[in-house]
Amino acid sequence: MHENKYPLVDAARDARFITIRSLRTPEGRSRTGLYLIEGIRHVAQAVEHHAPIHSVFYEPSILSNRFGQKLARRLRRSGVSGTRLSPQLYRQLTLASEPQGIGAIVRQHWTRLADVRVARDSLWLGVESIDSPGNLGTIIRTAEATGVGGIFIVGDNADPWAPAAVRASMGSLFSQQFVRCSIREFADWAKSCGVVVVGSSPTGLLDYRDLRCRWPAALLVGSERQGLSEHLIEVSDFMVRIPMRGRCDSLNVAVAAGVLLRSVGDEQFPSHHVRVACVTSDNASNFISNS
Amino acid sequence: MHENKYPLVDAARDARFITIRSLRTPEGRSRTGLYLIEGIRHVAQAVEHHAPIHSVFYEPSILSNRFGQKLARRLRRSGVSGTRLSPQLYRQLTLASEPQGIGAIVRQHWTRLADVRVARDSLWLGVESIDSPGNLGTIIRTAEATGVGGIFIVGDNADPWAPAAVRASMGSLFSQQFVRCSIREFADWAKSCGVVVVGSSPTGLLDYRDLRCRWPAALLVGSERQGLSEHLIEVSDFMVRIPMRGRCDSLNVAVAAGVLLRSVGDEQFPSHHVRVACVTSDNASNFISNS
Numbered sequence: 001m002h003e004n005k006y007p008l009v010d011a012a013r014d015a016r017f018i019t020i021r022s023l024r025t026p027e028g029r030s031r032t033g034l035y036l037i038e039g040i041r042h043v044a045q046a047v048e049h050h051a052p053i054h055s056v057f058y059e060p061s062i063l064s065n066r067f068g069q070k071l072a073r074r075l076r077r078s079g080v081s082g083t084r085l086s087p088q089l090y091r092q093l094t095l096a097s098e099p100q101g102i103g104a105i106v107r108q109h110w111t112r113l114a115d116v117r118v119a120r121d122s123l124w125l126g127v128e129s130i131d132s133p134g135n136l137g138t139i140i141r142t143a144e145a146t147g148v149g150g151i152f153i154v155g156d157n158a159d160p161w162a163p164a165a166v167r168a169s170m171g172s173l174f175s176q177q178f179v180r181c182s183i184r185e186f187a188d189w190a191k192s193c194g195v196v197v198v199g200s201s202p203t204g205l206l207d208y209r210d211l212r213c214r215w216p217a218a219l220l221v222g223s224e225r226q227g228l229s230e231h232l233i234e235v236s237d238f239m240v241r242i243p244m245r246g247r248c249d250s251l252n253v254a255v256a257a258g259v260l261l262r263s264v265g266d267e268q269f270p271s272h273h274v275r276v277a278c279v280t281s282d283n284a285s286n287f288i289s290n291s
Numbered sequence: 292m293h294e295n296k297y298p299l300v301d302a303a304r305d306a307r308f309i310t311i312r313s314l315r316t317p318e319g320r321s322r323t324g325l326y327l328i329e330g331i332r333h334v335a336q337a338v339e340h341h342a343p344i345h346s347v348f349y350e351p352s353i354l355s356n357r358f359g360q361k362l363a364r365r366l367r368r369s370g371v372s373g374t375r376l377s378p379q380l381y382r383q384l385t386l387a388s389e390p391q392g393i394g395a396i397v398r399q400h401w402t403r404l405a406d407v408r409v410a411r412d413s414l415w416l417g418v419e420s421i422d423s424p425g426n427l428g429t430i431i432r433t434a435e436a437t438g439v440g441g442i443f444i445v446g447d448n449a450d451p452w453a454p455a456a457v458r459a460s461m462g463s464l465f466s467q468q469f470v471r472c473s474i475r476e477f478a479d480w481a482k483s484c485g486v487v488v489v490g491s492s493p494t495g496l497l498d499y500r501d502l503r504c505r506w507p508a509a510l511l512v513g514s515e516r517q518g519l520s521e522h523l524i525e526v527s528d529f530m531v532r533i534p535m536r537g538r539c540d541s542l543n544v545a546v547a548a549g550v551l552l553r554s555v556g557d558e559q560f561p562s563h564h565v566r567v568a569c570v571t572s573d574n575a576s577n578f579i580s581n582s
Contacts, residue, residue, distance in 0.1 A: 049538075134425070138543045138545075138546060141539060141542065141543060141546075142542055142543070142546050144536075144537040144538065144539050145533075145535045145536060145537055145539035145541075145542055146536060146537075147536035147537055168543070170539070171538070172537070172538070172539060175537065175538055209557065242436075242553070244436045245435075245436060245437060245438030246435040246436055246437075246438055246463070246466065247340070247435065247462070247463070247466055248432060248435050248436035248461070248463060250436075251432065251433055251436055251549065252429045252432060252433070252459070252461075252545065252549075254429075254543065254545070254546055255429060255432075255433050255545055255546055255548075255549035256549075257546075258542065258543075258546035258547075258549050258550050259549050259550055259553045262533070262550045266500065
């Protein structure tokens with residue numbers, strides 16, 4: 001590999017290194033609109049999904065994997081800018097337990113609320129204040145696997161571009177549509193597009209297995225500790241719960257989101273059963289009294 | 292609080308401190324049969340669930356919470372042995388991002404295979420080689436919330452007593468029954484007790500939504516990277532998959548376990564539907580051909 005084609009950066013005070021490192025912090029990501037990805041698999045997925053790669057960085061002595069070397073070469077040849085980091089700087093930067101010697105800076109892709117197109121049979125996800133970026137990334141991965149149309153990041157307390165979220169998403173965030181908006185903007189969007197809002201809470205009145213709602217629909221999940229805010233509960237047409245057994249009072253938020261996304265998604269894409277799925281939010285009370 | 296009642300440990304070479312610290316490693320836990328818990332909530336849950344607390348440790352200047360101080364006092368008065376750690380040693384030990392100044396050493400509780408009692412309508416979980424202790428702990432939490440009878444740790448590659456597993460289990464592991472066994476022992480147990488074994492894999496032939504199996508049943512989940520081993524697949528009466536959409540080829544293992552446990556568990560405890568749940572493994576082929 002012609003590692004001399006990318007300039008070497010070996011001083012911690014080098015502006016290029018400082019920029020890369022700053023992307024580990026919320027401020028750095030917010031200021032630049034960029035984020036970090038690490039590892040051969042993630043960089044390859046970013047290329048495959050045509051993610052807007054800003055630049056690449058690598059450390060030749062660690063990047064021993066043939067495929068990884070080929071990937072770096074391909075990126076350089078296609079005109080992507082990049083830097084070669086000294087072993088010491090790379091070690092300072094990496095968050096991987098087994099560093100692979102390559103990473104990239106990618107532009108965050110946000111969809112404007114006005115540009116969201118709502119198909120009649122689409123399922124959406126809204127997240128509010130997820131504390132753990134690992135949980136958020138896992139939720140993004142599940143959302144992709146469930147075929148959601150896009151993810152609303154409601155408020156400022158969840159960052160899909162945090163390193164742990166990127167890692168846990170396993171590449172799903174490259175193809176996912178993200179919309180950042182306020183509660184009010186979300187409520188207006190749902191109303192104007194005729195989207196049924198399904199909130200979730202351990203104290204929701206409706207057993208999630210009894211939910212039959214029309215489409216399009218959006219599932220809302222709140223933070224690990226506080227759940228959904230009062231305002232988002234008010235916005236919800238249904239409030240569903242996952243019934244608990246044993247001494248647990250709740251599930252992990254990513255597990256709960258998975259169970260609910262699969263269940264709500266199955267209403268649209270059943271395996272080979274025919275189900276009745278045409279109840280509007282107007283008859284919500286029927287179901288609440290049944291649960 | 293009479294903090295002088297517990298002896299002060301302030302030297303890193305003190306045997307008591309070395310023992311506590313060793314419980315952060317698999318070797319230390321395996322050698323002693325003990326494990327570490329940290330934080331007021333976990334210690335309180337251990338007390339509540341009558342977990343076999345071996346000893347308690349705390350650091351008075353960090354333990355500012357009233358309830359936490361009361362808890363430490365209560366433990367001391369009830370004759371639980373303990374140590375007071377110097378601030379420096381406590382900081383060396385803690386894995387918490389916001390340390391609360393209290394923790395405990397607890398005895399691991401394993402159930403012998405011969406002592407497992409299988410109720411006719413019980414659901415069991417078997418895990419094999421879960422790489423991430425956080426995922427394992429989340430699975431334990433979900434298992435408790437789904438009312439499983441107990442968890443089989445098949446093989447030596449998953450440790451429910453690892454600090455990250457304990458943390459993610461949110462106290463669920465105190466009341467859970469754990470059985471460590473080999474694949475052969477698990478297979479013999481399932482056969483002799485008439486337990487239907489439901490394996491899971493992204494390439495399973497049967498859509499999990501089409502599974503109708505008789506009880507008792509055991510769900511098997513494998514590692515994040517490799518899934519179930521060939522031998523456990525052979526042991527399984529059914530192999531179910533969660534169908535994927537988008538570009539994902541799999542879900543996070545804790546999310547997958549959650550979706551499957553809820554779904555299999557719902558066969559036993561439906562919300563208000565009546566379902567047919569009496570298919571034996573003999574007609575597995577019917578369902579596989581349907582999927």
